[in-house]
Each structure stands twice: as structure tokens, then as C-alpha cells.
Amino acid sequence: MNFKGTLPTLILEALEQEPSHGYRIAQRIKERSHGVLDFKEGTLYPALHKLDNEGLVESFEGIEKGRPRRYYRITESGHGILAKDRAEWRELSRAVTLILGEA
Amino acid sequence: MNFKGTLPTLILEALEQEPSHGYRIAQRIKERSHGVLDFKEGTLYPALHKLDNEGLVESFEGIEKGRPRRYYRITESGHGILAKDRAEWRELSRAVTLILGEA
DNA sequence: TCCTATGCATAGGATAGCGAGGTATACATG
DNA sequence: CATGTATACCTCGCTATCCTATGCATAGGA
Secondary structure, eight states: OOOOTTTHHHHHHHHHHHHEEEEHHHHHHHTTTTSOOOOOHHHHHHHHHHHHHHTTTEEEEEEEEEEEEEEEEEEEEHHHHHHHHHHHHHHHHHHHHHHHHOO | OOOTHHHHHHHHHHHHHHHHHHHHHHHHHHHHHTTTTOOOHHHHHHHHHHHHTSSEEEEEEETTTTTTEEEEEEEEHHHHHHHHHHHHHHHHHHHHHHHHHHO
């Protein structure tokens, strides 16, 4: 079960905490939502690459447990977009909740 | 600005209040969200027809101000789906808010 | 008379997310 | 040693959603 349009924001939020790699980001989102949000790899990696192309995150090579990993960190503009996305989420979720009833 | 995936639920909610026609439903959503949510006609009508095909709403002819209107009312199964959609919205919005911070 | 709002509808295009598949390594279990 | 599972990355094709643009038609105000 997932929420259309929130994935880029959730990725940026994860990277705001600490640089990470794709698989770990997906796990983090799932864990932090208590299993409610569960984005698939076929969704996550393209989204991550898109954020990279847009310059909101940047990647670097890393080694973990003896194996190479593709790490990502949030950029300056990524921080800015995240702040905007957060504000937009609040506005939209309030609007829907207003209509559908209390969350 | 809009929220992907919430339109069918918002339509059902509007029709739960009273039977209505397409144009009026769109206005209602916009008004009740204080202008935040604003689904276009090219989005609304196909969504309405789909709900009709799925049997969640049913249409009937009506006259308003001397002109024919296509009215819709929510069906029994529409009520059921609306209840499920509401619950799902709460679960998902809570999950995202949990991660992104207080709404 | 012309513009705007109302009212319904479809066509074409963009994008998000999903399922399915492919590749590869580490580690535990049998 | 073999097999399975979790980790880790990636791509392709499909569907659904939403948008813009366009068309048609009427009512009422400027």
C-alpha cells in the first residue's frame, strides 16, 4: 500500500538523517511507517536516479561488509525542496482530512 | 494542486452528502478544501464514469434550471468502498505524517 | 452582441508506481 | 557441498491517474 507522489519526499527525508543507499532507504521508509508504506525496488531506484539527475541528491561510492555500495546524500537544493514538499504535504493532507473527516 | 488517488474517494464522499452532478461535485471538492484541491473536468468526468462502471455510483436524469443534468447517487457498494477508502486514507496519512513530522 | 460561467465529454500526453525479470554476493542451513 | 534467503542494484513493459487542450451547448450579465 502506498501513497502516490510522496516517494521523492520520503527519500529526501531519509537522506536528511544520514547518507544511505537504495535498499536501505526503502527499508527505512517501511520501518518508520510500521510497514504501512512499502515502495518496491522497481519504484525506488528510478525515483532515486531521477532525484540524482535533478541534483537534489548526489551519489558516491562506498564499501559496506566488503562489498561496494552506491550511496546517496542530500544536496543543498534537496534540502530546499524537502522543506517545500513538507509544507505541501501538510496543506494537502489537511485539505483531504478536512473533507473525509478526522485523521 | 492535487492528491493522486484521492479523487474517487472524494467523489463518493460528496455523493454521500447528497446526489449531485459532475460539475457540482468538482466545485464542492474545491470549496470544501478551501481551494486547495482543484480537480479538472478532464479528470473528473472519466473518474465519475469509472465509478459508474464499477457500480459504486449510479446515474439518473435530472432537470435543473430548465436544463437536463446527469445526476449521480452513491450505491450500497459505494458506501462500503467509501468506508474502506476513509480507513485507508487515515492509515496512509498517519504513516506519512509520522515520517515527515507533525501535520 | 460578446463574454463568462455552467455543464458534459473525449483525445493526447506525461508521469508514477507496479510486477516481473535479470544479475550478483554473503551467509546460514541442511 | 548444495540450496535457500537476504541483501543489493537495475531495467522493461504495463496500467492508472491526472493534465492540457479542445469541442459542443446554454444561460445570463455587461
